[in-house]
Amino acid sequence: MDIALYERLFRSVLFPAYETLVRRRATASHIAEYDANQWLSADALAALQLSKLNTLLAHCWEHVPFLQSHWRGAGCVPGELRHVSELARYPTLTKTHISANYDGMTATPWRGRTLSKVTGGSTGDPFRFEYTMDVYARRTAIMWRGYGWGGAGLGARTAYLWGTGLRSGGWGGLKDRLFHGAFNRHFFDAFSLSGSNIDRQIDEIFQYRPRAVVGYVAPVALVARRMIETGRTLSGVRGVLTGAEALFEPERRDIEKAFGCPVFDTYGSREVMLMASECERHEGRHVNADHLVLETLGADGLPTGPGESGDVALTDLHNFGMPMVRYLNGDRATYSRMKCSCGRGLPLLASIDGRVLDLIKTLDGRLVPGEFFVASMLDSPDVKQWQVVQTAVDCVQLRLVVPTPWTPERRSKMAAKLQATVGAAMRVEIVEVEAIATTASGKRRLTISMANVEMAG
Numbered sequence: 367m368d369i370a371l372y373e374r375l376f377r378s379v380l381f382p383a384y385e386t387l388v389r390r391r392a393t394a395s396h397i398a399e400y401d402a403n404q405w406l407s408a409d410a411l412a413a414l415q416l417s418k419l420n421t422l423l424a425h426c427w428e429h430v431p432f433l434q435s436h437w438r439g440a441g442c443v444p445g446e447l448r449h450v451s452e453l454a455r456y457p458t459l460t461k462t463h464i465s466a467n468y469d470g471m472t473a474t475p476w477r478g479r480t481l482s483k484v485t486g487g488s489t490g491d492p493f494r495f496e497y498t499m500d501v502y503a504r505r506t507a508i509m510w511r512g513y514g515w516g517g518a519g520l521g522a523r524t525a526y527l528w529g530t531g532l533r534s535g536g537w538g539g540l541k542d543r544l545f546h547g548a549f550n551r552h553f554f555d556a557f558s559l560s561g562s563n564i565d566r567q568i569d570e571i572f573q574y575r576p577r578a579v580v581g582y583v584a585p586v587a588l589v590a591r592r593m594i595e596t597g598r599t600l601s602g603v604r605g606v607l608t609g610a611e612a613l614f615e616p617e618r619r620d621i622e623k624a625f626g627c628p629v630f631d632t633y634g635s636r637e638v639m640l641m642a643s644e645c646e647r648h649e650g651r652h653v654n655a656d657h658l659v660l661e662t663l664g665a666d667g668l669p670t671g672p673g674e675s676g677d678v679a680l681t682d683l684h685n686f687g688m689p690m691v692r693y694l695n696g697d698r699a700t701y702s703r704m705k706c707s708c709g710r711g712l713p714l715l716a717s718i719d720g721r722v723l724d725l726i727k728t729l730d731g732r733l734v735p736g737e738f739f740v741a742s743m744l745d746s747p748d749v750k751q752w753q754v755v756q757t758a759v760d761c762v763q764l765r766l767v768v769p770t771p772w773t774p775e776r777r778s779k780m781a782a783k784l785q786a787t788v789g790a791a792m793r794v795e796i797v798e799v800e801a802i803a804t805t806a807s808g809k810r811r812l813t814i815s816m817a818n819v820e821m822a823g
């Protein structure tokens with residue numbers, strides 16, 4: 367079937383039928399709502415955001431015991447806000463607040479009916495939280511809106527350079543292939559790139575003939591540089607969407623050259639999924655203000671103005687199961703002074719100081735993206751902080767800050783997991799430390815390669 371025809375059919379018939387009739391989720395109607403919202407004026411969007419925020423705050427005052435005491439302790443009282451900026455009167459919320467008051471953070475009517483998820487967080491501190499099926503459907507809808515701006519919307523033939531997490535064989539593997547096949551997307555394993563198989567991975571991407579590419583910054587840039595070196599260009603791609611790591615100009619330039627199309631940077635996290643993304647004008651990243659509140663706070667705790675960097679505080683407007691209100695996710699970002707020329711009323715972020723992840727280059731030529739280690743740490747929620755440092759060409763060291771020392775069994779299990787990916791020629795060391803140093807700008811580097819080893823301290 368013609369690719370464009372399939373895309374239209376999937377978007378208008380197959381996906382809505384699957385979500386509504388099979389999964390019984392309102393994703394399709396959420397997509398329609400968000401698609402319409404993007405063209406509202408800035409004033410209309412602010413009014414919509416305020417109304418959603420007041421609904422959420424009223425829900426928390428009634429049903430979320432920890433937030434009630436947290437807020438009363440800060441001198442807050444129930445009552446409607448007249449402007450979203452008045453949210454700044456409420457105290458912020460940290461990972462520690464959530465972990466230490468888990469039951470009190472879960473809304474009483476939702477207890478036992480939420481889904482839970484573990485995240486490495488933007489700063490690498492693993493932690494658990496709850497969310498509802500409805501907010502999942504909304505987050506999916508918001509993701510498709512942002513991805514659509516970059517040509518990777520619902521049903522678009524898209525190559526994902528991602529950690530796959532797919533089952534490889536049997537009935538589960540077949541189901542995964544059918545599911546992603548219907549969505550018209552194919553996952554290429556970004557965790558198994560190496561000097562020897564990179565050309566084969568590029569061949570496979572060429573054979574797939576994607577209309578869009580989505581991936582972590584480092585592996586996509588690596589593939590792009592190899593394409594430039596070998597004089598290969600891919601035609602027919604509408605956009606390359608990058609995420610999960612900070613995107614710098616040299617990477618953007620290389621990716622655009624190799625794929626012959628614009629790069630659309632996105633800003634997301636496991637806690638709330640897509641927060642902001644670039645539209646076709648590339649004048650900044652549009653914040654999904656009809657779905658969440660993203661504040662940037664200065665050292666004094668007050669919101670920073672446009673052009674001033676600040677700590678990101680997030681309020682997800684639809685997670686009524688475990689409402690995170692003014693949640694500090696560990697990133698820093700800067701609002702733009704400009705309005706986007708595309709006409710969308712959604713405000714713009716000028717920059718995001720996300721995490722910086724180096725690729726680790728192993729002795730046998732493997733290139734392991736930092737995201738591999740982020741994924742490896744997900745099932746270790748007791749770890750307070752961690753960092754992977756390549757201390758020598760043949761040695762990778764995992765540094766951990768843990769409340770109680772790991773048992774020898776646990777250490778060898780983790781070592782075996784890392785060894786399988788970095789190869790037998792590398793030494794793997796697991797070291798418990800008091801704290802992980804941050805860079806001068808206050809960021810914590812989660813992975814540090816040989817090239818940057820002098821920064822490891």
Ligand SMILES: [Zn+2]
Nearest residue numbers: 645647706708
């Ligand atoms: Zn725009």
